[in-house]
Amino acid sequence: MRRHLPLNALRAFEASARLLSFTRAGMELRVTQTAISHQVKQLEDLLGASLFRRLPRGLVLTDEGLALLPVLSDTFDRIGAAIDRIEAKGTREVVTVGCVTTFATGWLLQRIDRFKRAHPYIDLRLLTNNNRVDIAGDGLDLALRFGDGSWHGTEAIHLLSAPLSPVCCPDAAARLRKPSDLAQEFLLRSYRAEEWPLWFAVAGAPCPKIQGPIFDSSVGMAEAAARGVGVGLVPIAMFANELTSGRLVRPFAAEVPAGSYWLTWLKSREVTPGMRAFRDWLLDTLRAEVNESEKSASAPRPRAKAKRKLVKSAPNKRRR
Template structure:
């Protein structure tokens, strides 16, 4: 059963317990020492327990007082923080975002803590999917999707291009000398059947008959490739960690554009402050990343191509031998 305890009495006890003085508690709360003492006594009567031992030179908390103080301090701090947020128009808001799993694991989850730090009063609810999403039916505020940006009834902001390129385990890559060698491997594929043929066309090699497993997630496909099941065709920008660690390698450089990642929402829904904050954070973070990449490229000196050594004539070779002697 919930107890209805007077807030003034609770505040009087908290201040007295923290300062161990009714007089100093009165000065802090701007009431008399007598009023503080009366409110604490009222609280003790309601609880049926003494919270202080009154001594000639001050106060000492009883076991009951020691048990109550930290709980009450935390509650009052939370109440104060909530009031401050309301006064500052920073009420907490839940923003539900649907996200294709590849983008979630390859980009968003590495940076979501930054959003939380920048926007502590927004609770981000992240629901992953395999890119088949119904914004209204799934109760989403925003959706991060892969495609061409054309979804009926939605606004769409372009975030990041994601060209596809083959990836595989290092020992598999060792036996791949040219794109045509892929015909001897299991080629892992998505439900978009045109991707491998497009890549082989860019690579300038005939596309073999593809009979490998079909995946609805590039994350699962990349994991299968890392385990040696076959060669996957994935958006390589989403697998920087695996490529940097060497768990996956790119046997060939050609890439094929297959789509981009987009931030979308229903045209019929007005953006809330939390939705706008997430949208603006996404855009600024991606711009900052692009600037960092350009700065790294600009700071890295271009290496001139190595000149091929000219064959030496027999006469010159003899001279060299004589000099070495």
Template sequence: MRKHLPLNALRAFEASARHLSFTKAGLELRVTQTAISHQVKQLEEMLGSSLFRRLPRGLTLTDEGLALFPVLADAFSRISGAIERIEAKETREVVTVGCVGTFATGWLLQRLDRFRHSHPYVDLRLLTNNNRVDIAGDGLDLALRFGDGSWHGTEAIHLMAAPLSAVCHPDIAARLRNPADLVGQNLLRSYRAEEWPLWFAVAGAPCPMIQGPIFDSSLAMAETAARGVGIALVPIAMFRREVETGRLARPFSAEVAAGSYWLTWLKSKELTAGMCAFRDWLVDAVRTDTPSGALRTVSEGPGNPIKRAQRIRGKQRA
């Protein structure tokens, strides 16, 4: 017979899973750490499965906990949103979208007013990030990300390719004649270490030892390059304005395909009317403004273009 699980225990588990801490969950729910621990233990006994591994310095989720957490997080988020709308006596639907900052500033923000006018009932909440995102943990409905589309447990729609190109201050660009001139220059790096080697392979030049600073954001890299500190490798389509105004220069035409921009959401999440509205508007905007977007939908991705490029590079060396 199906068990009737206590709501307080489910809430205690969801908060504990989000914080990976009984103490922080207790502070959020305004009860003691002991009460949270007891409620979670009660839930585990009713389910006949452990949901957490108790470690000396915190918690980790078991496979059962990982399966249950996003479902509960989504359910509590929907309940909270419905209550907010009832209390506010409005019918607007809140849609929370996480977006990598480069795509937000380079493409999305200048078009959001179009979405607002065409979908006034959607209360869009945009949270920018550096491409490291936890859709369930961050309470997101949708996430705009850079990569290969292969994220576990997600559906993904390919929006547009984002080839990387070298950019720098115009004064530095004036001194560069060919890619080999980059030897000895300060090459700014992202946390994806393979990008510069792939770019040099495409440019037909040997890759030097790269020891420049590492960034977690293309925006920060581009700003550093614009200040004359080094050469950055960035998704050039997101920095057209900076190149057109002369704040950044593009010394070489070589580009490397190291990823694309994708719209993603959890497979376990049922799409609401507002989520579908944003998805359909975004797909249409990309198709209209970026004819080469090559939209397609995947589940857990089509394969890694970086690895594909590495295989090509290996064949070239052979």
């Protein structure tokens, strides 16, 4: 027999679980903290299970609460999206996309106007992050992430491989002749400590002790490298503009595979027309660019015409 649970109690739990605070949930829903606490307790009594552990310094979700939160968050998001479409007379759909900052600045933002022109009925909302994302908790329809494609409870489509290679400012590049010269430079690093040792192994040089600052984004690391702070190890494909302009220099060709960019969404999430449109546009755009790149690489280059060297013959001299 299906239970009829009060909508207000479900909404109170979802906000409290997302914010881990009855007080902040009350502020969001414009009711008192006491009302939120009472509604959550009512829901727990009806379910016969505790959804929170109430601690002196805040709330912690129980296993039951962790199981319920993504389902409710997804449901309320879908209700909100349906209401938005109704209010817009069914002509628009909101699609919220979370995107790791490096991919946003290095690829997506340069092409997003094409998507808007092709799909004017979709209201795209882009939220950037440092690759630590909670699709359900952040209210995302889709998430563009960096990694190996293995995220629990999600579908993942491979987009683009992103090998790492060192970059630096032109002055630093002038000092670098071989990979071992990097031992004399300030090496910038990410929170993935294994990246520099892996690169030095590929480059065939011993890895020095690395003590540079740690960055949570390749964008910040590349900016520091361009300003002469040190040498960064970044996904080289995302910094084509900086390399073309000469603001960044790639001193060595060696690169190390560290992960790829993926498009992900919750397996429990029904794919809407707007989500499908963004997914298909993304894949079609990447596929077209890869094909164009391969075509350019395989096209025969015109041969330069050999210049005939005209040599004036010296007049014959009589032998004496």
